[in-house]
Amino acid sequence: MVVTAVRRHLEVDLLADLQGLDATDVRAITRLYQVLDRRPVYSDALDHIVQSVDQHYSRAAPKPLVRRLLASLLDETGAHFQELGRAQEAAQCHRIATELAPDGPDRTILHLLSAIHSEQQLHTLGSHTVDAVLRALLHEVGRSGRKIRRARILAAVAYAAHSTANFERLRTAVEPLAAAADTPGYQALATFYRSRLLLAGGRLAEARALEREFSRTAARIGPKDRAHEMVASALESLTPDGGAMDQAAEAARRGDHVGAAGWYGQCAEELPAGPFRATMRLFAEAARVQGGLLPSPAAVRQCLSRLCADNVFAARTITDVESILTGLLMRAIDLHQAGADAQIVAEVADFLGEFRGGTAVGRPQGSGAYDTDARADMTLVDFLAQATTPVTAAEIVTGLPAHHVVWVHVTGQTGEHHLTVVTLRPSDPVPLVRRTHLSTADGKALAQCLDEDSEDAPAEAVRRISDLFFADIGPDALGTRILVVPDSATWAMPWNELAPHGTAALAISMSAAAALRSRPARAAVVPRVIGIFDEVELEGSRLEARALDRLDAQGHIRFTRVHSLAELRDALETAPYDILTISVHGTESDGFEYRMLLPDGPSSPAALLRLGLPEVVVLGCCWSAKSTERADTTAAALSCLAAGASQVVGGLWAIDDELAGRLLADTYDRHLRRGVPLPQALRQAHLALPPDLRPGAAGLALIGRG
Template identity: 85%
Template sequence: MGTWRSRFESLVVTAVRRHLEVDLVTDLEDVDATDVRAITRLYQVLDRRPVYSVGLDHIVETVDQHYARASPKPLTRRLLASLLDETGGHFEELGRAQEAEQCRRIAAELAPGGPDRTILYLVSAISSRQQLYVLGSLTVDAVLRALLHEVGRSGRRIRRAKILGAVAYAAHTTGNAERLRVAVEALAAAADTPGYRALVTYYRSRVLIAGGRVDEGLAAEREFSRAAAAIGPKDRAHQLVASALASTTPHDSAMARASEAALRGDHVGASGWYGQSAEELPAGPFRSAMRLFAEAARVQGGLLPSANALRECLSRLCADDLFAARTVTDVELLLTGLLMRAVDLHEAGHDAEIVAELADFLGEFRGGTAVGRPQDSGAYDTDARADMTLVDFLARTTAPVTPAEITHALPGHHVLWVNVTGAEVGEHCLTVVTLRPSHPVPLVRRTHVSAADGKALAQCLGEDSEDAPAEAVRRISRLFFADVDPDAAGARILVVPDSVTWAMPWNELAPDGAADLTISMSAGAALRTRPAPAVVVPRVIGIFDETELKGSRLEARALEQLAAQGHIRFTRVHSLAELHDALEAAPYDILTVSVHGTQNDGFEYRMLLPDGPSSPAALLRLGLPRVVVLGCCWSAKSTERADTTAAALSCLVAGASQVVGGLWAIDDELAGRLLADTYDRHLRRGVPLPQALRQAHLALPPDLRPGAAGLAFIGRG
């Protein structure tokens, strides 16, 4: 019976392919690296909660930019249609009926025949187990997401349980835990036989184990085994249940042995078998994830007993492109564990250099690796390509930099790495690593965050820092800068904050004698960034919102005065199109953008230019000068997601060396006053830009300085 059923299903699949007039082998060639990859990125946008209207606009614009002039392959058309139909539903929820109708109209043109036909097509793409493993992970992910959406609106002829069973199987066997979780919930509602209900239990056990709830997962697995024994061949899910039941018994594959070893707490076995799994897989995110699991087992098992062992661990991670695994698992968690292991070793008497290397490598993962990489001229020709280019840069694994390399490339700089760890209140630790120019060995200090320290830290975060008591600022300043050389008058400081401490009033926290303070995603990023050249008479171009922003008027007047005195050549533009034409016509040294900014990051961030809202991607397509001043709220905020960058960091990725940006919602008049003074010191008196910003900040009345600390200097000082 089983053989007959398999042959029959194979005939059905063949008939579907013939009916759809598609050669799947040809259709899927190279699609993972281009079309489907972009579609998967758009699905990630759709997943964000809350769903922002600007994100939905981005999806429609991207489809138009990429596919309006092309003839997409059949698979691509079906995936786009499903994506647009789902987007239309979100537009409808936001009350934007016209946009919803536009999405559904385009979807119908791309994939005529409705959801049932799309389901048949997509199922045929993943029906063959052999073919499933040949497809790229992004292709499979996009197909599963589309199927989950289409099943929800399919007709009565479609057996939902069968389709969802196939989706769950594909998600499980390709290691796609997120899609499996969604499929299990949908299958639970659609299960119409004991077999499908047993499958729900089985796949739920896999979701629990993947989430670290091992005991609950094993209990669910035992429940499934009992139920599976009663499923007969007449049950439509019999074959899937039998396959799942076979998978609960021990296997000989390296991945299965690694999982078993991990469940037993055998860290030595888990690290070895996960490492072998990585060797058996082709290069890509899944191989990177297996390598990460192998090294995580070493961390958990205390199998990295020395600084050299940690360096060997880093070498293995870099060789397998660790950062590519960000789409599969929590990379930052492992890197934080490695950093804490390095601190443990240092406190036990081992060297401190490895602590600095790991702290900077963690900064590289958070976005530093995207900075200082050359890109082709067309990398940002549309918002969609700009977004994808940034994702590419973030996924590149970079080599760790050593303290010796940093002190050689940044002479005279104090470099500080600041990290806050701990998930629960009362368990937080502050780790500060300080590299002083007077001493080649980093100073490592790990401090338990007391209740008083925690309160002061919270008061000094973000916009709330403008109202922080002076004592709180002094307390945090002492915690952060205690190891700065006390004899270093006029110290230059580069800070690499973690995501928790990124948005802090750094110019207020810096020691009084500091000549300047720069924040950077990593020291490695600063080293890769070319210094901004000194120019006798700089060319400055700016775009301003003088209608609503008094500070913008102050900034524009200051630059006009400097131009009248012959210190600069100044060009004003009033629209994005004018800015584009001016930058195309002549080179400039400084670009200043003084307009409103929104709170989001990535392409969802909007600069409200005089001629309308624009994403940072519009700036990235302009050929940026070395210095960019973004007098815009939130332009330099810490990113909310690991797969994107904020506006200021995007400018650094696109070629700028120095960026001034807003860490939070800044007072526009105060920001204009600060920047006007900064321009005077930098462009008239010749003070380097980071020092000019620091001096202008300190020159403000003490009661105004906290409100101006939201403007920060980012990049290479």
Template identity: 85%
Template sequence: MGTWRSRFESMVVTAVRRHLEVDLVSDLKDVDATDVRAITRLYQVLDRRPVYSTGLDHIVQTVDQHYSRASPKPLTRRLLASLLHETGGLFEELRRPQEAAQCRRIAAELAPEGPDRTILYLISAISSEQQLYTLGSLTVDAVLRALLHEVGRSGPRIRRAKILAVVTYAAHSTANIERLRTAVEALEAAADTPGYRALVVFYRSRVLMADGRIDERLAAEREFSRAAAGIGPKDPAHELVASALASVMPHDSAMAQASEAALRGDHVGASGWYGQSAEELPHGPLRATMRLFAEAARVQGGLLPSPAALRQCLSRLCADNVFAARTITVAHVELLLTALLMRAVDLHEAGHDAHVVAELADFLGEFRGGTAVGRPQDSGAYDTDARADMTLVDFLARTTAPVTTTEIARHLPAHHVVWVHVTGAEVGEHYLTVVTLRPSHPVPLVRRTHVSAADGKALAQCLDEESEDAPAEAVRRISGLFFADVDVDPGATGARVLVVPDSATWAMPWNELAPPGTADLTVSMSVGAALRSRPVPAVVVPRVIGIFDEVELEGSRLEARALQQLDSQGHIRFTQVHSLAELRDALEAAPYDILTVSVHGTESDGFEYRMLLPDGPSSPAALLCLGLPPVVVLGCCWSAKSTERADTTAAALSCLAAGASQVVGGLWAIDDELAGRLLADTYDRHLRRGVPLPQALRQAHLALPPDLRPRAAGLAFIGRG
């Protein structure tokens, strides 16, 4: 950091400690670091447009649930106050004045001194003495979000331009491009000297660079350099401008060399310099991002000429924990992994072996959520929505080693494993890549097919709830694309199929699409996730516990009656509970083999998802903190949906991450009565006749009249088959 930066921060820190008598370093230690990280997760709810009242309700409920357990430290209190004040403003826009008033009342109780004092706390939190690069990107983001809001309502004593210049610096230096965009807009409105106006141009050039708009970025840099030359020492932003100007001059840092090489189209140089930048940084999101850029340069430059080179690339990405970069640039991680997969397919089509194609296909599945599965935490990690959310974020940010086809064949010898990926950004330029590993065939089959207009229409008809009305021809067409005769013999009986779909194809009627001879069909985020899950033990008389909405849902009544009958016949020991508290007490008192939850579910995402239990709505965290049995059946709408964000999980995946091995969940808004009928038959086959659960679900689906099956296909078996 430059001299100007150090002097300014020293002044602020001294002022804060003198007037406020706090040690902000301790505010970010221990559990409070988790609290601050969780706050920025709530800020992400506010980022969504349009903002829905359910999301704002989730913020208030989470704050009440998580932060009322103990008195938060000063910095945490002020972050919460700012978050709630902003939430109150959005409630006001939605014409919910009572909720708005409640938010502002709580905010005033948390930070009664007002925005000016809060700004001092927040500026000190990102000072050099706080070691900005070690705080974590989510923590820094929370502070920047609060600063941007507080500056907007601060008094006349606060120099807005000076504060916003610090915010833009912090956003830029931590690679937080989205926050930098917002900060640049705010700084432009507040800039009151030529120096601050010049800084707006400089930081806008950084945003243009992140967007890949190289020519515009260079023009902005030239404009900034001309403006900077005229900024004299009397301008309050003089030293900030001088420091920024030095960063656009040629110098010897590895990151600067990498940027210059990328601009020249020198992919060899860019990959080398970005790699050196990664090695110079401590392990964490920034290092992972530099490694990401290094390997992206290799892909762009055609520097991965063989499967061996691809595996070396994967090794480097794993060594620097590439999934940690998702907190900075989620899209770029998926783009790189997709590009690597397509490069592997290119090499296969040129005559190379197909094993690395399957490895990369599964590694993509790990990134999309598979890496969260198979590492269950103690239930205390899920005792509130906020802690559960952060636990799963940490799981998603862990990188795992790619699983090999040899490992898959050894551990899943009877399965057809099918990876499905749709790629392409433009209409008419989409491709479907299907990779299939067959039993007793060590070499994967790889098919990359151009998605025709007819294929695209059929795909759209077979997605989500629309699939219930899909023409039979569309279903046959997509089934043929996914499970070609050459991959899965349609005449074979007893075939076991494990599908690893991408995000675009996750919510599809898999039991309708499966070949006729399929004995069971399992959906998994990745094969690696399925292999890490613990096997489900065989039990002579399973213990089953369930919670049902028997008031509104006929399907719940059908399930409960089926389980009660199996209990009376001695096939199971069944416990029915009627509230979350009863469920908690029962699970603490004795071990169970199956938990079934049959209630309404909401369409929300992540921990905003609500299961409408008989005693009130609850998020998935209510289940996760109980200690789950190996099998969980969620007869709830949207409980197994594909999430809208790459940094969160659906309820079904959350259960797998918390220790369950098999989950039945709803991919969309399932038909209640039909789902109850399907699950009642599944329980009879599994618990009375001893049919393994995935096969029992498949048999129950096929036993339905053909005209009813599409409406029942929203229930899917997920996890370890």
């Protein structure tokens, strides 16, 4: 009835309305909804939502569903602006929302309900599309008219969330459904969906109790109850033996790892491809790790193959993938300590690096994938969710023949931390594995060498951590090139200070596989350099610009200076460049909320991705290379690597702009005048600074292919 009514009164073909480019737009809108889930909600995040909606709204004739979703998103955003006391922005949001959906929330609810009707085959729409519709419905129900039957709508939301394994949205809908229930049938449905949430959380006994309560209530509900059909369908889904999910949860509760692995694996087989299937596969492999069911390197490699086959990285928005993969790494180390070869440790360590962001690198998209900030962010999320084929130690040695590759990983709880370091030496496919218990002194030194605090770290602390990380390279690494793959905890460290004496170049990378996928930077006879600078507020920017002006006057480079994003875009479209340098203020956020304060206004990294980046990008901006706080976001430096750059110089924390400008000016002179490769030039420039200034300059690091 709903579908027929909407098609008659609104004259839209809802099946066609969810196809093609429209589906991509809806997925991008879903990402904007996720900003509203973050607490607290900051003004810059809300500004980003409005800017992204403006980009979509400016398109010709957006489809009806897109218009409704944007209207609902803007209305919710306006409410947040109102809470922050920004009445002007709130009014702007509500005005645009009214223009997009002038007939109000009740008509919007009809549109959205029809989108999740059973005729639409929810599993084929994609989880992002369904999630956007459910988010909008939950918001619109809260401001709908008195004639709208809230219980009916909320029951439809709960059904759609449950049938697409969207437990976060199901959790949001259950309590409003219970409060709005106006018949025993809807009350019973609230009980049923509460039991599903408990089951998903592993609380089996409580879930069974609610199932029994639901079954007793459902038996008394007759056909006159408006929820009768939905209750009957839910009752049929409860079998005496329980489904695979029930059996998996029960086996896990009993500590039956064999059973849990089998049942979770069956759950994965029964589900369509997507985040929830990936999660079930991850749980199956976690049971194998916990139960000691991976007795050999071959078994661990089979585990990696199964994880890749079910696209395990897609589970990053549902569960803690990294902790489970860390357990797999510890299992590989145990096997090595028991006498197995060490290659499997390097393979799992690099697989972990791929999860943290490496898989986004080396897969550049055409500029059309980045035509708005929202779509650019969605493209990067897609990259992060791709599984990858693990690389072997032999492949790394072949592809990076002159490098020592060092994986660094810290695990454990307070007082019981362990450091795992895997070192792969040039021309030797057998890695060295060290697992060290961190003493109290080690832990204190490590804390002193993290982030901006490292600028004040005692020399003894730096030496201690350097010895822990690079013991297998040797005290004198004369001419050595090092590629470090740090974990999240050790990403922002003063790597150029920690590097062993004599190190020729040091770069950090999300994974060795990412470095292998990146194209080597080419050496140009007369490099073309383009830059955008904040020469009003930043002395460091003035130092950089003057250094490049001198090199241009001497004929070593061809230098183009631009003053706005529009000028930069026009220049990059007109001619190819070898280096792009941006020297402006950067904000502390990550993901698409990060802002570079360009002379003509703030800009997110997504704006750069639409420009066709050269192979080398220098971001003299604070926090441009920081470690991201959430699994589904990227730092500016990683975004540039994903867009096709192979080497990025970025700021790991808030850097002193004058010192950074001095360091980069010397780097340019060595690289562009003397022909020293960029990684070596940055290292030499760092070592040329007075010793008391080096810690402050170590916040600038080279990320990517060293």
